[in-house]
Amino acid sequence: MALTAVATPRYRQRRMTTTITGATDGDLARAIAAGAAADAAETELYHRFAPRVRLYGLRHLRDEDAARDLMQQVLMVTIEKLRAGAIRDMDMIGSFILGTSRMLAVNLKRRDRRRQALLEAFPPEHPALRAAAAGIDEHALEGCLSTLAERERTIMLLTFYGDRSSREIAQTLGISEGNVRVIRSRAVDRLRACMGAAERAS
Amino acid sequence: MIAACVTPVSDETLVDYWSGALPPQQSDSLEEHVFNCPVCAGRLDAVASIASGITSLARQGRLSGIISRATLNQLQHDGVRVRVYSLSPGDVVPCAVFPDDDLVVTSIRGDFSGIDAVTISVSGSAPLVGVILDDVPVWAAQGELLWAAPGSLIRQMPTSRVTLTVTAAGADGQRIGEYILDHTAR
Numbered sequence: 006m007a008l009t010a011v012a013t014p015r016y017r018q019r020r021m022t023t024t025i026t027g028a029t030d031g032d033l034a035r036a037i038a039a040g041a042a043a044d045a046a047e048t049e050l051y052h053r054f055a056p057r058v059r060l061y062g063l064r065h066l067r068d069e070d071a072a073r074d075l076m077q078q079v080l081m082v083t084i085e086k087l088r089a090g091a092i093r094d095m096d097m098i099g100s101f102i103l104g105t106s107r108m109l110a111v112n113l114k115r116r117d118r119r120r121q122a123l124l125e126a127f128p129p130e131h132p133a134l135r136a137a138a139a140g141i142d143e144h145a146l147e148g149c150l151s152t153l154a155e156r157e158r159t160i161m162l163l164t165f166y167g168d169r170s171s172r173e174i175a176q177t178l179g180i181s182e183g184n185v186r187v188i189r190s191r192a193v194d195r196l197r198a199c200m201g202a203a204e205r206a207s
Numbered sequence: 208m209i210a211a212c213v214t215p216v217s218d219e220t221l222v223d224y225w226s227g228a229l230p231p232q233q234s235d236s237l238e239e240h241v242f243n244c245p246v247c248a249g250r251l252d253a254v255a256s257i258a259s260g261i262t263s264l265a266r267q268g269r270l271s272g273i274i275s276r277a278t279l280n281q282l283q284h285d286g287v288r289v290r291v292y293s294l295s296p297g298d299v300v301p302c303a304v305f306p307d308d309d310l311v312v313t314s315i316r317g318d319f320s321g322i323d324a325v326t327i328s329v330s331g332s333a334p335l336v337g338v339i340l341d342d343v344p345v346w347a348a349q350g351e352l353l354w355a356a357p358g359s360l361i362r363q364m365p366t367s368r369v370t371l372t373v374t375a376a377g378a379d380g381q382r383i384g385e386y387i388l389d390h391t392a393r
Contacts, residue, residue, distance in 0.1 A: 030243075057241060057248045060255055064225060099243035106242075141260040147269055150261070155343045156324075158272045165258040166265040167278055170228055177275060178344045179323065190219040197253050 025049045031096035037087040038095065047084055054102050055080055061106045066113060075113055079105045142203065149199035157192035160185055212246040221247075221254045268309025270355045273343050279312060279353055290358070293351075294371075296384025303391045308358035315352040315373060317383045319345045324376040325383060327354065331369035331390070334360055342376055366392045 025033070025045045030053065036046035058079045062072030082105050086092050092101055150158055156178075163169045163177070171189075175182040216237060223229045224237050241248045264270065265278075268287045283289055292302050293314040304311055319325070322345050329338035335356075343352060354371075369388040375381040 056252055060251055063255060103238055103242035141256040143260055143264055146260040147264055151271055155273055155340050159344055161261060162278060164226055165261040177346060186219045189222055193218045193222060193254060196257050
């Protein structure tokens with residue numbers, strides 16, 4: 006089928022999107038560095054890594070706003086470095102992003118830097134940020150928690166709300182630390198399965 | 208399509224990492240793996256979401272089941288409005304739930320010495336018809352069990368009598384006590 010002048014760009018756009026989605030992380034990094042389909046590659050890279058950087062930030066900074074700041078800073082630095090050809094091993098882009106996350110998290114702990122400029126560069130309505138911010142369905146989680154055994158629910162609550170270590174929980178419940186870990190692992194598995202089923206049903 | 212992970216991190220390791228219980232070296236290795244593995248990144252995201260979801264539900268008083276005294280103290284510290292009723296075996300206690308109550312906690316007292324776990328059978332009106340809490344862990348060195356229920360749930364109950372029967376879990380099923388709440392709908 007001959008492509009019309011109008012259809013050609015649409016065809017190219019569709020083909021490029023398919024290619025980008027199936028690309029490896031290294032392929033995306035190379036595309037950004039080469040300036041080939043760079044917008045789509047940058048968006049895809051952002052989609053893939055923004056949630057991981059946010060998780061890293063939440064784990065180390067324990068603050069949603071700080072985690073979001075970190076996410077914006079790390080991805081911006083990464084994309085700038087890629088554009089400038091300053092990253093040597095493109096296939097290790099994940100490790101580069103982790104290293105940048107570690108470095109910038111230390112800075113963020115000290116002070117809130119460049120916040121306004123970054124918000125302007127990557128506004129909160131950026132689609133990748135929306136994807137990363139998608140929270141859990143609390144109503145579904147409430148229902149799924151009620152399906153757990155009492156012991157499982159107790160341990161989940163003590164771990165995540167009470168911030169208790171396995172050892173402390175073991176002492177409280179009079180069971181072994183290993184047992185706490187096994188029960189908790191089973192509870193996480195059940196909750197994840199239950200949440201997956203709830204999501205498919207909705 | 209996301210390629211499968213050939214060296215998946217266990218759920219327990221992910222939970223340990225998220226709760227800060229993993230030694231630094233293992234923590235670093237896990238991060239290296241997660242940043243290069245979308246499958247495990249997704250699984251860690253699920254753990255993190257569950258963790259934050261549980262915390263959020265607790266802070267809203269949307270909890271059901273047995274909680275520890277430390278958790279109760281933390282809930283009150285976090286501003287959850289908790290109404291507590293305390294019962295010893297054989298007690299009949301009048302109770303009500305008010306519009307501002309986020310959480311209702313029943314303190315079930317008794318002699319739990321030598322018992323690892325109990326079964327609590329709840330009989331009453333909907334939504335507490337035929338509720339059975341099985342294999343409830345008994346806190347070491349504490350003579351009470353704290354049973355939490357969201358205020359929104361209890362507010363659905365008509366004026367009625369709620370009976371809690373507590374027995375030791377296991378083959379002998381030793382009876383520990385019966386506790387009665389006379390609930391008045393408001």
